[in-house]
Amino acid sequence: MTIRDMQNEILRLKKQNDILILAHSYQRREVVEVADFTGDSYALACRVANSAQKNVLMCGVRFMAETINILSPEKHVFLANENAGCPMAEQLETEELAALKARYPHAAVAAYINTTAALKTMADVCVTSSSAVKILSQIPEKEILFVPDINLGQFVEKSLPEKKFYFAHGGCPTHLRAGERDVEEARRVHPNALLLAHPECRPCVSAAADYVGSTSGIMDYAKNSVEKEFIIGTDNSIVEHLQYECPEKRFYPLSKDFECHNMRLTTLFDVYAACLGERSELVLDEKIRLAAKRSIDRMIALGG
């Protein structure tokens, strides 16, 4: 089979088997091409609500499929590659969060959506990179315990000086790979390019960027800008997608090491095999699902 043959077969199977295919923006190009919807983690969480299909295939990492199960238990949810997890989501244990909550008893717990369902049960609200400032500006608590990504947390803190933030020391191992030297080198080689960065980047990268936003935010910014050259400070899949979507512009990686191994696990073949029914349904324990739902519902209520 060629890539095109397999894509055609997936398009046929997803109709035949009533499957909605969702792909995170970091997915491979050939996977994005067969998806019904591609977006950032906030958009993916909201997308299923009005969909007609009874099966949902998530091409992304585990917490994204869990979020769909939390919000839409009537759907059958499948993760295209069952080994694809987000290392950051596993960084904080529930016992550690319990200890942090005891240390900061007046703080609202804001959990990045990149967390396990078990951790979400202990949060007051979930946030994503595109929605965190909007959501946290509306909660009444003056103190916020932001977990687990300290880089995103500190980025949000800058926009909300009226709040007092406390942090856990987690972060994305992919985004940690780029630093000040990468910024200097990329600026030297591409002096006319704007630097667009994800808020999971180190503070020195975010501070040097011309724009900081979610994966969808970065893509929208580049597409709508009158500028012609961009250095992309996030997973290099975004460089490739943008290059296809805007062939008249030029996109450069901030670092050649910007590869999320977990996002890259999902292949077109995984999507094909999942469409043939070769994946197990993801179903959370009902108690955990309901307890985790409170913080996700609040995210959507405040995030719009």
Ligand code: 13P
């Ligand atoms: P987005 O919210 O931008 O999709 O980010 C999710 C993620 O895992 C980035 O590393």
Ligand code: SF4
């Ligand atoms: Fe997790 Fe980082 Fe990969 Fe995003 S890029 S899924 S935060 S490891």
